[in-house]
Amino acid sequence: METFVQGLAMVFNAQTLLVIVAAAVFGLFVGAIPGLTATMAVALLVPITFYMDATPAIAAIVATSAMAIFAGDIPGTYLNIPGTPASAAYVGESYRLARQGRARETLGTNLLCSVFGGLFGTLVLVFVSPSLAEVALNFSSFEYFWLALLGLSCSIFIAIGSRLKAFLSLTVGLLLSTVGLDMMSGAPRFTFGVPDLMAGVNFIPVMIGMFALNEIMLFYGSRNEARSVPAMAKDSVFRQAPATLRRYWRNMLRGSALGTLIGALPGAGADIAAWIAYALGKSRSKEKEKYGSGHIEGIVDASSANNSGISGAWVPALVFGIPGDTITAIVIGVLYMKGMNPGPTIFMNGGSQVYALFTVFFIANLMMLPLGYLAIRASKVFILTPRKMLMPVIFTFCIVGAFAINNSVTDIWIMLIIGLVAFVLARNDFPMAPAILGLVLGGTLENSFMSSMLKSGGDLLAFFERPISAALGALVILIWLLPTLIKHIRRLRRPAATTAGDER
């Protein structure tokens, strides 16, 4: 109880609350401007959180990401351009609703679903992660090896598009994680004689390069800036909401549960959660034929799912140190910098810190309600903010942000090189999430493997000798075999049908 009160005190002070509001407004802007993603917002925020205490720093990230995911719906509804990839699944639906003059009603429903989804994911986080942590306390290097491998495998098999490209993207991240002094022997690897690389590739410049510089380059490579200002709707934001939510509460619950689960799977974030929730909602709906023609039910599932995914991703990140999505991948880096090392012990040692973190989640999600309402009323501002003025400003923040982590020019070079690589890969449909996961989990994977081998004297079978380790190992192997199995089952079911390869 005492730690709980301490935790509350860490949140309910002027500084933290102010940070939450400011971060939410920042998230609102970034999310509402197409081409700027929630991950980018967080990556740009990190250099600033670096100079805050742990609680406000985490509060800023939580508030920014939650708000950005909701705000992505605003340009989606008015312009048919998703503000963040997480809104892409249902822009068609919400844009058609807007053209029927129901833009504000749609956004109001989006907002309520987002808040509900965020709170649902938070409840799961609060209740599931401490008990998971108790299980995780018994884990040794063997289990962590499998967990890391499981995370990496998930990131490939959940990826949208070619699995081969996802795998290659993963190797880029893994390769980056090996840069620096080897943990076991102290031999420098891939440092090219640069002293700054001895400690490894710094995480934040990589993130900024991958998610911000890459987007800036894509923007300057494209041409269309023309954007017509649509007639703004004047309908009521919340008047229809109670009826809609009463009618579709099952969708909200289902979307939130699905979103939390998908968010918790490594490599799959809010965007994939929204796509799957939309597809599931459509297949289970009684009015399937209305989907795609501006049907409010179509946005309920997915809009709940993307925000619950944001919260759900924190479960594996906090308990195992394995990020559930690209945002928590950044968060893990921040947690280490703040001395809150993720892992089961965080629930034992830092009791009040954890309570503070949970409280932050509730506040950030509840604060979405008033701020989101204002944002819906003032949608015009976000839609009219011209990207040609904004992108250069973000460009400046990229340089200064990369520099600020270590005050080192090497980090600007790293950002530049990674940005170029990410640009080439992203333009050729390589997914970015596996690369980030590879970078975050590469160290865990290698270190847990090496220390396991040290314990067992080089016996690889030791990975299957402990019960949980064996089960996790079996799961990993099952995931690897799954595509082949599915292909065979399909072939058995439809012997005559042509077997189209799943590589696009």
Place this chain on the structure above:
Amino acid sequence: MRDFLLGLVFAIGGGVVIAVAQTYPTMPSLQYGPSLFPSLIGGGMLIGGALLALSQVRVLVARRHAPGDPGLSRYDYRGLALSLVPCALIVFYILAAETLGAGLCMLLSMWLLMLMRGARWWLALGVALVVSLIVTLLFSRYLLIPLPEGTLLPQSLAWIG
């Protein structure tokens, strides 16, 4: 075509990684040394890249018989050149910030980027000026980050840093 080239790049890169990894010291007491993971990753890049390139060979062969090849011919070189401008400006910042100062470099880069997309010159200049002042003040005064002040205008702009 681009996938074919990328596959080749990955495959060659993987080979280089494996070769470099073999130079790392082995430890007599351990079966697995610092070269194990880089070699595995290199192997993955080699095989994955080769598979990607090979899968494109089939596509390319099939396409050769089809007229109207939308391969490299219609590639948007102008767009590619424009998207490299921000990178060039970062190199400019790295090279010039020690002399010109971070604030001035930011101002020039932002102004240029805004003009590139057709912003009015005075508006762009104004916004770039305000933003670079705010960023310089925020980072060097408030967050105490030693942004390069430059040697060109040390006295007149000293109040910024």
